[in-house]
Amino acid sequence: MIRVLVWNEYEHEKKEEAVRAIYPAGIHNAIADFLRAEDVTVRTATLDDPECGLTWEVLRETDVLLWWGHHRHGDVPDEVAQRVQEAVLQGMGAIFLHSAHKAKPFMRLMGTSCDLVWREIGERERLWVTAPNHPITQGIHGFVDIPHEEMYGEYFHIPQPDEQIFIGWYQGGEVFRSGCCYNRGYGRVFYFQPGHETFPIYHQPEIQTILKNAVRWAAPASRIDALGCIHRETPLEQI
Amino acid sequence: MIRVLVWNEYEHEKKEEAVRAIYPAGIHNAIADFLRAEDVTVRTATLDDPECGLTWEVLRETDVLLWWGHHRHGDVPDEVAQRVQEAVLQGMGAIFLHSAHKAKPFMRLMGTSCDLVWREIGERERLWVTAPNHPITQGIHGFVDIPHEEMYGEYFHIPQPDEQIFIGWYQGGEVFRSGCCYNRGYGRVFYFQPGHETFPIYHQPEIQTILKNAVRWAAPASRIDALGCIHRETPLEQI
Amino acid sequence: MIRVLVWNEYEHEKKEEAVRAIYPAGIHNAIADFLRAEDVTVRTATLDDPECGLTWEVLRETDVLLWWGHHRHGDVPDEVAQRVQEAVLQGMGAIFLHSAHKAKPFMRLMGTSCDLVWREIGERERLWVTAPNHPITQGIHGFVDIPHEEMYGEYFHIPQPDEQIFIGWYQGGEVFRSGCCYNRGYGRVFYFQPGHETFPIYHQPEIQTILKNAVRWAAPASRIDALGCIHRETPLEQI
């Protein structure tokens, strides 16, 4: 059983009718609904929950965390961001969606500014598969067309991904490393560009396929309980 | 001209006579002395300098920063650590030495805990070249023997290096990814394991060759003035 | 169901009693025996079979190929080597064992000479895990001791692995990149150092665990029928 937690800032949906029309119960519930499966349980949490809904108790019972945030990254307390980072390093999978490129836990895990170039005119994105043998790209044949998306362009200030599995093409002339896989400690991290709140991108079947695949890929093979250096006083060999 | 800054915690040398005997003017000055060259200027800074000697003014005039720290990582203020991280992302090179694996700027740049296994019995380390075509390994033929070193062993909690150029063998039975190259934003980062304070490792000619090479490799090709996302309102293509 | 084919040069076992004592039915059958499972079927093939037992018909029905060879790499016809390479690029997994570092299909897939340094005095190897979250290292806690092994040392002329999951320590003073994962086309490739024919290494439970894991990791997510460039005459966008 894979235990998923979908975290959402949950601000646009409450304040903007256009967004609420697409995601009446919030982006988190839309994602939770299609991720649920016989062997996948899904819970949700939001920014305004106590401790953002991200206590150690919750994180220890989470195999894969999905994160959607945008305007209120700064309202996530540093200690919560650090806790999420540590949980990943101990083995929890993490999938950062769209504008979560500037989410505190993602920036901490990358070590870079995660800055990019952007434009919001609803142009077309075409997501190209550059790793057809990767578990996350299974079921996707060559590319995915996203009719309207916010443009995110290079240079994207990230470490070179361990595996670059999608590259995005934009109608307005840019490219973007739209699907990036990382190993960080015992955990796996996937950054996935699509998902601007004003377009029904998470209702698109191919995007759902990718996220379902990503959850299985990010589920931990093994976990540790704590971090810390280890003193091995006695050498393994006679000296 | 490459402008180098050698930063040292500078604690062991003041408190422990055994260390002072090896590095009478401090590790920073020992390193500064052999790095100086016709086209390399070197300054030093230490933990107890105001702002740790690491103001923006200093960092902007530094091409490559070398960092040695051990017991007092926690005394480097977070804002100084963040400043160093940002300077690297803007292009400054950074070389983290030995126990600087737990230095705040290094941990921030890696995004991982940088934990490892250690033992301090002064065993032999043999440093193997695994990238003989890399600029940093030039002049090193196959391996370097370090007669006495603190053991640092796997699992080392770091992101897989962009280039793994040295792997360390230890007499007591461990291995370690002892030389690791990373690109982070516009900057280059080199982690180099050797350099426990109680052994005269930085007096060893091969180690000096490696660090001289590393300074040239880490010197920035180009730099930016600031980080931040960029809004490109007008598409490059007609839509 | 994962369909495995274990290929063996099968020369030492026939000619040398010491090897036959360890592997009476050949290395291929020893490996086949522990790989068989409810969802894993295993066949074997050897150098002296017609076409080395590696026709397209066989390769098309093979999900993962394991390869052990040593003295007679040159007797594998180039067209067989090319066929195996193509099958991997089309999705078949391949696991190259020990002296298969100089097997023709491995060298073709790497593009490098795959040369290394070696010594055969039966010294101890200690295999360190450097990727504890990788599917292949599951069940291995920190390291594996191999009491007697042929030494393979750096510099190993291979491309930097996509994932470096084991590093070997040798009693005689060397290190080696003993476990290396690669993606090549639609296929996955694992090189695994242990397995000199005069030591009972494939009877060791940890080695068996690693190879069982490797088979599951290397099994194809998807496959293609043929290679070749594709002409897409009509642009996807109006020009």
Add this chain to the structure above:
Amino acid sequence: MIRVLVWNEYEHEKKEEAVRAIYPAGIHNAIADFLRAEDVTVRTATLDDPECGLTWEVLRETDVLLWWGHHRHGDVPDEVAQRVQEAVLQGMGAIFLHSAHKAKPFMRLMGTSCDLVWREIGERERLWVTAPNHPITQGIHGFVDIPHEEMYGEYFHIPQPDEQIFIGWYQGGEVFRSGCCYNRGYGRVFYFQPGHETFPIYHQPEIQTILKNAVRWAAPASRIDALGCIHRETPLEQI
């Protein structure tokens, strides 16, 4: 002094007036002309030269080889292709241009089929920098527009590059990993997509800047005389 050899199939320019109009002395001479510098000597060779102009004598005196080929890849003898591959593994730099993705030495160095998707309608390519700190991208600010180019699209059957420094955007809707850096043995390899023969792409100043940079990047730091495994009979440590 960097000794460059520009190799060209030299077929289109002789047979097609449209190509000759752009490159009257052949693509090789056009490239040679802008690469020449105070510290760079440049020679040329073509397919119809004896041994393709690529004897060991020539390769031993070449620091960086540039390769342009298209219709007649098959006419390069296998022994010449193998010689070039070996020279790279021994340290010679190699830059493969445009349709040289299917050149025999490149395919041998990659180990994959190097297939791709293509279309020849002269659409616009925009080359995006994804590694602004890389020596090859210096002097290029964000992107390069190529008014007319043959489209090369994903999936490109190559190993994931050691450094992905350019990604191409195409007007017709595709993306391509247009600038790829590899380390292979002691040598460095750069694949660079631009350069279809019917467009004056090598006359474009930014393209010339990139190739000048690439020559300096690919020039060997060190070289070896021969390949081959090495027998080190005596352990470095007492056993």
